[in-house]
Amino acid sequence: MRAVVVTDFDTEPRLVELPVPDPGPDEVLVRLAAAGVNPFDWKVVEGAMRGSVEHAFPLVLGSDGAGTVERVGEGADFAPGERVFGQFMDVQQGRGSYAEFAVAKAAKLARMPAGLSFGTAAALPTAGAAAHDFVEGTGIGPGCTLLVNGASGGVGQAAVQFAAAQGVRVIGTTDPATADYLRELGAAETVDFTQGPVAEQVRSAHPDGIDAIVDLISGRGEIEPIAALLKPNGVIVSSNGAVDDEVLATRGLRGANLYADARPATLKSLADAVELGQLRMRIDFEVPLEDAAEALARLMAGKSRGKTVLLIE
Ligand SMILES: NC(=O)c1ccc[n+]([C@@H]2O[C@H](COP(=O)([O-])OP(=O)(O)OC[C@H]3O[C@@H](n4cnc5c(N)ncnc54)[C@H](OP(=O)(O)O)[C@@H]3O)[C@@H](O)[C@H]2O)c1
Known part of the structure; x- marks a missing residue:
């Protein structure tokens, strides 16, 4: 073969x-x-x-x-x-x-x-399960504001859809060419990561902070400015092992490094969501x-x- x-x-x-x-x-x-x-x-x-x-x-x-x-x-x-x-x-x-x-x-x-x-x-499997698990991992619900950092990629696009379907207000980072598509998928706001630091752009639109972050971009040592966008007791999950939950806890924040688990039940729910037109x-x-x-x-x-x-x- x-x-x-x-x-x-x-x-x-x-x-x-x-x-x-x-x-x-x-x-x-x-x-x-x-x-x-x-x-x-x-x-x-x-x-x-x-x-x-x-x-x-x-x-x-x-x-x-x-x-x-x-x-x-x-x-x-x-x-x-x-x-x-x-x-x-x-x-x-x-x-x-x-x-x-x-x-x-x-x-x-x-x-x-x-x-x-x-x-x-x-x-x-990997992108869908990651998006599913990461959005669930934030534990947020209707009315909350979530930043998806890396929304223009495979995991991010699915995460935007899962969160928006739950009534979450989603901010998605993107290049300009993908911004309209992210809005079609349910993003309420987009941030152009090619136009300057994401943290600064989100901070100026949300000076009082946001509730949750799914970070698919920051590596170790890079997540601090993004995590600083959170309101007290806010939550950040990282796909790249960038979160130090003990450091976050000292500042009244929560966080976790998550790993996608593409178990059969998740695979089935992803396939069903595609069939029902709920996931593109x-x-x-x-x-x-x-x-x-x-x-x-x-x-x-x-x-x-x-x-x-x-x-x-
Ligand atoms: N922990 C886990 O279980 C797990 C599971 C799946 C994925 N991951 C990790 O999660 C990350 C995302 O995976 P993916 O499959 O979605 O990757 P992907 O398809 O390559 O998407 C990444 C997206 O982020 C964009 N981007 C690049 N630099 C950025 C910046 N500074 N700010 C905001 N967005 C930026 C990229 O745009 P450009 O193409 O223009 O650079 C791209 O659209 C990867 O590091 C992957 O290894 C982890």
Whole structure:
């Protein structure tokens, strides 16, 4: 089978031939039709998990994917021919979704509703689950004001929709070209991050502060000016491990570093939301598997206005 691999940390992705893997107990072999691309796919190559977990090389890149069940390991509650989507990354086994076939744990997959395309299903797991979990993680409700920092990207666009659907007033950061689209998705206000510091712009529009923040941009040591926008007892969640909850607590604020959990129930609710027209996943770059390196480079260069998907023949 064709697969996109790296042979070590910090090496370039390459398209190679590999044997089709076998599913073990509670695992499923899927013939993939599409793979979703996420920033974390590249962060793994840069060593995001180096030292905390063994990596097997050659390492097939990618987490998210959608396709048709080919074979089922003992105990896995799926059948050949079923259309499924979910997460495939297992760096210890060298497994990922940028391939014609991939093995996933059955507990990381869900069945696709009939109306869902493979491309959209592949775009959903990580970004959709992150947006879902991060908005829920703030615990806010109707009437509250939420800043989504990074609203123009894959996670951010979904977060805007989840929060707006709950009656939350959403401020979304964006480049000018994506501002109208974010308003269509439910953002009440947009802030142009290319026109100066986001914190200053939000502060001048909301001098009394805001209730909550989903921060998808700030790294460690960078989150302070954004967190300072919060009202007393306000809450900030970070996708990038940037929050120090003890420091926040000394200032009467709350915060957490959150990690998306794309469990089957969440995958199902994401797919249902797409089918019902409650969640739009904009795919802004779609290329064949062999162009995976280009797709990753484009994403990491900061050209994401939605999701990137690899189509697999
Ligand atoms: N913890 C978890 O479980 C988890 C799960 C999913 C994602 N994440 C992380 O969350 C982050 C966002 O993921 P994603 O998939 O949404 O990435 P993405 O699709 O690349 O979106 C990021 C968006 O932020 C914009 N942006 C860049 N610089 C900005 C700035 N200074 N201020 C405001 N916006 C800015 C980007 O615009 P440009 O393209 O113009 O740069 C892009 O539209 C990534 O770091 C990812 O690794 C974590």
